[in-house]
Amino acid sequence: MSLLITQVQVTIEEMPPNDNYNGYRDYRDWFPYQSFRPHQEEMLDRVQEVACSGEHRVLAIDAPTGSGKTSVIAPLLANRGGNKIVVALRTVSQIGVYLGEIKKIKRETGHSPSVAYLVGKHKMCKLSGEFDNVYAGCDLMKVFTMDVLEAKLNETMRRNNRSAQEYNVYDPETDPEIATEIADESPGYRTFCPYYLHSKEAYTNEGAKNFRPSKQAINDSKAILQEILYPEELRKRCTRTCPYEVMAISAKKADVVILNYNHVFDDAMRDALFDWLEINPENTILLVDEAHNLGDTVRSINSDTITLHVVEKAISEVNQVTGEKNRIVARSAGNILSRISTYMEKTRNRWQGRKQGEDWFDPGMFADFVFAGGGLARDDSQSIADLLKLAQNIKKQKQKSSESAEVFLERVSEFLFMLHLARRDSSYLPVKSMSDDQWLTLAIRSLDPSPVIAGIADTVHATILISGTLSPAAAYELYYFGKNGRVEILSIPNQFPKEKRLVLGAKNATTQSSYRNNPSNQRELELHISALIEGVLGNVAIYFTSYSMMDQYFDHCRRAAQESGKILYTEPKDARDVPDILKRFFESGSSDKKGVLLAVCGGKMSEGIDYYGEALKGAIVVGFPLAAFSEVQKLVNSYYQRKYGRDQGLFIAYTLPAVNKAIQALGRVHRSADETGVLVLCDSRFSRGGGLGVRQYLPQWMQDEMIICDGTWSRELVQGW
Structure with a gap:
């Protein structure tokens, strides 16, 4: 679906002043920018409509980078009513994007939305360095600490000659001896957690012993809601209390709670967590970011x-x-x-x-x-x-x-x-x-994420799925919900200027098994690779379908890099080495010695990393990144073919993941409207429609702008661009 508008920018001054716009609370009063990006207003209008009507509606938004997707939080906040907004993210790194957006709303609009989040204990636990397994160690420390709190409460009652039927409280903050006991503890050999201890009070109520948040933990939680602290700031703020407990306290009162996919799509974890945080699914608006990753992540969670x-x-x-x-x-x-x-x-x-x-x-x-x-x-x-x-x-x-x-x-x-x-x-x-x-x-x-995803969507007030690469959206709907017609789909055109990018598709080159070792085909692939390395003046990335293919073309890439005066960087097999290689590759983008990165589609360096500015000026996907056609993959294909028919089933099980990997890899190049770059789909299957071709499944802007060329013309086009 294309959205056509004649005016690409609408200023705030031109917006209707009334607080009730089309029967809804006008989100424009919550929008923290002076103007809308192209097509952004249409997107936010649809989000507002779905949030207001509820009725378990699902809206999927396919909007390329730069569309202003994060601003959907404005109409959700304006029209949430008594609902809590739960934002589900794939990675912790995305939390800052939403905290920044809500900070901007608070600063620019006069509204005061509150936001909280839960970050994994391995990042927030003050004692994480003392445990081999931070989750198991933390659970054990909590049990020990609650035993200490109960013992201290009993001691308080004995000292004051009071019974459990009376109201009694033990507050560590008022205990003059606790500081000495904490100081006597040895790291790695603790008998209780000092941070969890200061986050709780023990008390009696009608004979029963209970625990509740301490005054200090409550005060620290208010800082999250009032100041909007980033995770690293929160960890520093909690000098005496447990950051994880503080996060949980704040989440109970926040308008927006940011969680990861596991928190929401693991049935057992969700039930326990929502109960702990007092979240009622019926009164929840669910916003899922990077929704193109949702299906595979849900499958992994439930394996x-x-x-x-x-x-x-x-x-x-x-x-x-x-x-x-x-x-x-x-x-x-x-x-x-x-x-x-x-x-x-x-x-x-x-x-x-x-x-x-x-x-x-x-x-x-x-x-x-x-x-x-x-x-x-x-x-x-x-x-x-x-x-x-x-x-x-x-x-x-x-x-x-x-x-x-x-x-x-x-x-x-x-x-x-x-x-x-x-x-x-x-x-x-x-x-x-x-x-x-x-x-x-x-x-x-x-194998099938649809029962979990559809089950949650059928429970919550409304669901919004957003992604920059949810293409083709109808296929994702079938994959995620088990049927078409359940989801409302909104596709936004690419707003970045066409003149900022060059999109090429290989005419003949392919990595199909029957042509893989054909000398003329190999030469075509090499020409396309050389055209990018030698023709683009800045950093470039070469994404292969597998490590074995990367090894096959390594010598050619090395020679092309040397002839261009560029440094070659290779994706490591050990994930621990990735940050150092990325750092050096990024630095080469702003130096005289540019870089060439060799990586694998769907690997450690092709998704979830932002290559801003001069970090990446061109990328090529060499081959169509299908999964290995193993016996296991055949069984996966068979399952989906039985469920959706031969063609649709095979597409969802086998072809759709490959299309997504390629789009994700090329999406690393353009992260803002003023960036330029060359995008090359180096396999003839990307250039053709029908049969084995997949051109019709690419985003519309890619289909429209793709120039189909051989290796020689590719060099001319890149050098002349």
Whole structure:
């Protein structure tokens, strides 16, 4: 859908002054800018309409970078009524964008919206450096600290000669001895968390002992709401209190709560978190950013894996179980775990000498082997329930003995539960995989995100999905909601000036397997690559479909870079090395010695990174980045073909992810309206429509502006641009 407007800019002074515009509260009073970007007003009008009407409506907005998508928060705030706005983000790095937007609303409009967020404990915990596993360590410290608070409350009652039936309070802030006790604690060997301690008060009410936020924690939480602190600022502000507890307190009172995808789309986590934060789904407006990532992320959230290491740890836990009743269940658990270990060892041995890879395994045969001791009365469901119950008992034992709260038996039990689902539900796929270092993993992969996404959308007041690359939107609707017609779709044209970009499509070059080693085809690919490296004066990125293809063309890229006086940077296989390489590549953009980055589509350096300014002036996607056509991928394809038919099913399962990877990679070039750059789709499948071609699925502006050329003409076009 294209939006046509004759006036590209509307100033605030030209807007209707009334507070009730078309029956809604006018969001223009909340809009913090002097003018709208092209098509932005139409987008915000639609968001306002959906937010006001509710009725579980879903609006998906496909709007390229620079459209002003973040400003949808203005009509949501203006028309939220009694609803809370929950913003779901894929990465923590996006939080600052929304905090900045709401700060601007507060500064420029006179309104005072409040916003809070939850950031992972690994980033916010004051003691994170003392734990191998910060989540397990934090859970254990909380238990210890609550025991300390309860003991201090009992001591207070004894000292004051008061009963639990009376109202009693223990506040660490008023305890003159607590500072000495904290000072006596040794890092790594603590018996309680000083920050969690100062975040709570213990009290009695009609004989029951309870806990509530401390006055200091409440005061710190007000700072988030009043000042809008960024996560690093909040962590510094909480000099005595637990940042995570402070975030939770503020979230209960905020107009806007920013969460990550896991918080919202993991059913168990969402139920617990929404209950803790007092969020009622029926009174929630859900805003999902980077929605093109939602489906794959939801699938990952609802999948499960185990390794031989996890199983061995679980066996060790079971062997240490005490108590006669527990030992009876532990013997059965030990037999099950031993069979899982045997199965995995045999699988690994059979894989010896083979390349890394993945394959399907039969969940029925696995269950028959693992639960073989059940005899005729075998009940797999009951066995799994017994394992989960035993895991909870082990967790309690660990907490009492000051051990890590992480329970490996729980992870194995949850995997077995997922495996039980996979036996009767084809949307869960059992997969065994082997890494380079012969590390075997068993996984139950969720294939279909639509039950989870549609289920949440059917519960909340309204849902807004926004993305810069939600193309083709109708295919994403089918993938996310299981049917077409459920979602209202709004597609916004690219507002960046056409003269700022050159879009090229390869006429003949391709990485199709039948042509991959053809000398003339390889030469065409090399010509397109050289045209970008040598013709663009600034930094460029070459995105390949795989690491093996990157290796195949490495020497050619190195020679072209040397001839152009540029430095070659290569995407590392270890993610820990990415920041350093990116830093040096970015710096080369503003130096005399420009850079050439070799990376993989869908890899560590092709998504979620902003290459602003001189950091990237051109990018080429070499090949159509389809997933390997493995036996596992064939099963994924088959599932979607059974569900949606041969053509639509294959497109969603196999083609759509490849289109998205390519668009995401090229999207790194233009991050603002004044930036220039060259975009090259170096595979003839991008240039053709119909058959194996995918041109019709690209964003409309790409289709309209693409110049189809061979390698020689590509060089002329780039050099003359």
